Amino acid sequence: MEKRKWIVINYNLPSEPSRLRVAAWRNLKKLGAVNIQQSMWVLPHSDGNYSALQAISQEMESNFGEVLLMQCEFLEPRYEQKVISYFNNARDEEYNEFIEKCGDYFKELEKEIAIEKFTFAEIEEEEEELNKLLSWFSKLESRDVFNAPKSSYAKEKLDQVQKAFDEYSDMVYKHNNK
The missing domain is CATH 1.20.58 (Methane Monooxygenase Hydroxylase; Chain G, domain 1)
Known part of the structure; x- marks a missing residue:
């Protein structure tokens, strides 16, 4: 059986202005992403989710943020x-x-x-x-x-x-x- 693929976004934004962090949080919540660690969010892989996360990433980077966008799969079903x-x-x-x-x-x-x-x-x-x-x-x-x-x-x-x-x-x- 093929494992489900996931998209993970990890980011770091400047502390000021706070509206950048709030906007990132709101955009990720609207997508349905869940926060699994500080500034690390995950979504099931789909073309739509990938496109949306690319747009969010570009917005963050244009505001001096650092972003890592990754595809992954879990090594064990329990995770x-x-x-x-x-x-x-x-x-x-x-x-x-x-x-x-x-x-x-x-x-x-x-x-x-x-x-x-x-x-x-x-x-x-x-x-x-x-x-x-x-x-x-x-x-x-x-x-x-x-x-x-x-x-x-x-x-x-x-x-x-x-x-x-x-x-x-x-x-x-x-x-x-x-």
Whole structure:
């Protein structure tokens, strides 16, 4: 069986301005990379990940940073499993935050129903929030290459949010078309 290949980026950036380190951290997190040592991040090898890390590397180097970009494979399955668990833990943290925001969405809809705020403007506002959740979930899903344990629960919550929005929309329609 062929071993999975990984891409590792190790970097050193000047301490000032701090925005360079923050930008690097944010860009790596957006990709779904996990930090395995100080300033050492790893991603499963793919053309997309490689291209993205090349762009990040170029940005770092243009700001007087030092970068090493490497391809590797683990010598023993236990080491790879350890890194996969880092990926799943990182995704589960993100899914937990997403699930919490879904709960906030339910509370908001419940509040609007309780005060009978059945307006088209409110539907547009709630739809905008729903679209943010849909976009967020799509990003989480694209980073979840190892199917983190919380992914199915997060998807279930998103489905419930969509259903709740549809039900609220029906209420608003009925209220305004009497």
